[in-house]
């Protein structure tokens with residue numbers, strides 16, 4: 001329905017028509033050859049009555065060269081031809097005392113002759129006024145300069161398929177209706193861009209100082225993933241001249257997640273950047289295939305209580321990700337360096353070309369900026385060059401030495417026979433010495449370098465973590481029991497020839513310090529999502545090998561299901577790892593409704609985490625419903641009838657979440673037996689199929705969202721421990737609109753333990 005009631009509707013309609021036509025002309029011109037240009041221009045203008053104000057544009061159009069654009073720009077113009085902009089601001093610039101009317105879109109379009117913008121990119125400095133500025137006195141910054149003025153209007157447009165369907169003016173009092181509308185929409189199983197409805201607190205994260213790292217603690221559904229990607233887009237726009245996209249990297253928790261965010265990136269103009277997981281990245285850095293235990297194996301074992309020494313195992317995981325372990329490795333590295341320092345002077349034949357002391361100084365201090373083995377390589381090159389330059393001198397010295405001898409012999413008064421013998425011997429010796437020196441020149445460096453031990457990464461790591469004597473030397477703060485358990489644990493892993501994800505921080509760090517990483521992998525800017533599951537050492541190792549602290553780190557401690565190995569306190573991250581970082585929190589949750597968020601918050605209270613309370617954006621739904629299950633058949637039939645009902649009410653995507661993968665396996669089997677609904681039993685490396693009911697385990701659902709979620713407990717219920725509470729919280733915060741809990745009784749979801757059970761509705765089946 002079109003909002004033609006708006007007094008400026010006609011004017012805005014004309015502006016839209018003009019912009020669309022203008023874009024079309026620019027696109028055509030950019031694509032056509034010089035001869036075709038005028039012809040194209042003529043035909044595209046036929047029948048179009050462009051307004052007088054656009055005459056200046058017309059004069060520009062006669063200069064085809066001005067319209068030539070890069071392929072990339074044309075591609076983007078084409079993409080947004082049907083929705084050139086989404087907002088408009090009227091800004092009276094104090095400096096000029098002139099009112100500027102700026103249309104804001106996902107692409108920019110300028111009149112190069114008059115320098116007047118036709119569309120302003122949402123990432124441009126002045127567009128900040130739309131996101132940040134209230135009406136009235138405002139200012140924005142561009143390239144260090146502050147610009148002030150008066151913002152008299154903020155207007156939003158809804159343009160669908162090139163048609164203007166709605167106009168909304170925002171003032172101080174109106175709620176952000178566009179945000180409400182956008183949140184009420186269905187999820188498509190994919191993340192979308194939110195440029196037209198970015199909120200102030202989110203804008204502050206997106207546009208926070210790009211030269212500094214940023215750490216964001218954001219509630220479930222607060223837009224962390226979304227805004228981290230928007231910040232990347234903003235970064236690319238702002239620093240287009242300094243960075244190429246392949247210097248940027250997103251670290252996602254798994255492949256499924258990469259697929260989940262894949263569609264939004266091109267929308268935001270973010271293309272050709274590295275998108276990978278921490279595990280894959282480390283494997284690339286160390287350049288060797290290793291047998292790695294599944295990253296979730298331990299979590300699943302904890303969940304299934306399959307771990308014999310849970311406390312010590314928990315401790316090992318936390319320890320391997322701690323800065324304490326990093327410090328131990330740093331001491332170990334100092335000792336490794338000592339083993340690499342040459343003890344003997346470097347000789348070629350009898351010539352001492354370099355003292356060991358000088359070489360040790362080079363390795364220890366001069367080349368300190370390089371990884372150890374690169375220092376050794378450099379030393380090798382230094383010696384080779386030195387030998388090359390000294391070769392002539394050495395040969396001269398030998399030649400002179402024997403020539404002098406010969407000369408003396410020739411003029412000596414000795415017996416001729418003895419003299420002849422002496423001369424001939426001296427000549428042989430000279431010959432031999434010259435041959436020797438030529439040979440040594442070729443081999444001396446290699447022979448010398450052999451005194452320096454050469455081991456690979458795994459040797460060094462194994463040596464440290466399985467050798468109790470060595471390990472205890474660096475770990476005076478650990479108890480004997482801890483050292484014993486740790487080294488035995490690592491030795492067992494070694495005999496299985498495998499590693500855990502927790503070992504990767506140390507391996508990456510050692511790789512960086514000992515050998516360095518490939519230049520192609522040394523990205524300059526990193527976005528880490530779900531960062532609560534990273535360990536302190538993991539973050540430190542990344543920063544160390546990349547030699548940059550330009551990180552955008554977003555996460556939610558309340559969803560830290562790997563907290564046994566992950567971060568429990570952001571202050572350690574910003575105090576000890578990223579001291580330049582700014583720290584921000586996002587407390588509003590946009591994904592889900594007040595009723596669902598309040599219920600999820602009630603579950604989270606059981607943990608007494610010291611986190612800011614999550615405020616849902618005002619959007620209502622039914623309360624989450626608890627449904628008591630009876631037989632397996634009846635449960636599946638009831639779930640299916642609820643899903644059918646929701647589909648008929650316009651719900652598009654539904655997930656059935658089970659606590660563990662085993663539970664999901666069972667659910668999938670039962671669905672196959674008792675239902676005809678198409679299902680997808682989601683695995684980590686799969687793409688989500690939009691048209692099927694997704695069955696997914698709670699830990700894998702982290703980061704995803706669906707219109708409706710049914711959490712179902714058959715054999716495995718949520719218990720009152722940290723991991724289970726967090727898994728339940730994660731599962732409950734996935735839906736946009738509806739949440740149902742199916743279980744034998746309320747205790748399956750800890751509803752018997754919460755303070756306010758009235759937050760949940762009930763349906764007796």
Ligand SMILES: Nc1ncnc2c1ncn2[C@@H]1O[C@H](COP(=O)(O)OP(=O)(O)OP(=O)(O)O)[C@@H](O)[C@H]1O
Pocket residue numbers: 179182183191192194197198199202218219220221222223224225226227556559590591702703704705733
């Ligand atoms: N300003 C906004 N306008 C419209 N939609 C928004 C806005 N902010 C967030 N959303 C929507 O809220 C949902 C949650 O966003 P996102 O997945 O980025 O949050 P998150 O903090 O990463 O969540 P979680 O930690 O629970 O995975 C998405 O559907 C996103 O499009």
